Amino acid sequence: MKIISKLWIFIGVLIALSPLGLLLPEYSKAGSAWGEWGADEMRELIGYIPKGLEKLSSLWSAPIPDYAFKGWGDKSLVSLSLAYISSAIIGILVCAGVVFILGKFISKK
């Protein structure tokens, strides 16, 4: 089998395992990454929300925020894992698609 196909299979395995990136932090009670807190978490940390942060943090409303579907905040870990896998598939398809289109312009024939 060509190495490219093998590597895509490997990416598929990573997609299937990706919920580990959601579940391990959940079970080990780890919070957000450092410096990636939401405005409310920031208030808990330092007692106030920096004004500029408050304004900018709601600037962009992503269609699939934090790799979960909108309004799924309270869903079970199983649903969230499925959303995580779906996000990985969508993200990877878009990544590969963009690179293939870019590649038409920025590679030598």
Add this chain to the structure above:
Amino acid sequence: MHIPDGYLGPGTCGLFYLIMLPIWTAASRIVKKTLNARQVPLLGIGAAFSFVIMMFNVPIPGGTTGHAVGGVLVAILLGPWAACIAITVALVIQALLFGDGGITAIGANCFNMAFVFPFAGYYIYRAVSYKAPIKSKRRVIASGIAGYLALNIAAAVTGFMFGIQPLLYKTANGQALYCPYGLNVALPVMLGEHLLIFGWVEAIVTALAIKYLQKHSPELLIEGRRS
């Protein structure tokens, strides 16, 4: 390491967009000369790999999380300029579709993870693996060292960006406007967590991938193949 919107002030955000513009331009120009059309699928896999590996949040129990970026591997296989493009694509999609990393911070995040990181990793790998045979153990070790050090260098630069914000932006009564933590906190925390945990994840992922490729597709590791 994905700086969200609101942690960097407008000046810092603007500056790193300005810095990244010529880097992106140079990357497309150089890749156009060096990347074969038949290497594009590998670049696509590189972007996909970087995207998905960043979803593997590794916890520090009771503390924070972090992740590998995967970009040193792409830099070793396709060169740092191509890696810059692949990681940029992954980061822009993460910001736009998934809100992972801010829109205003795309310049800064790309500077850290799509520029500093793959370039540092690439040159460290080249130095440590200098003249080592393609299938040698030294290449595996070199790739691990490159992944570890490069992620820590990128983390330090990210910590520096966070840390200078309270110096740059303050209200009249001394409250922070953006990231409230100064260099004395941001730098040691960012560096410390990557030195202790996340750097090792990057090292292991990179080294295992190189070991696999040595066995199954060593031609991908031949230097100069990309040029």
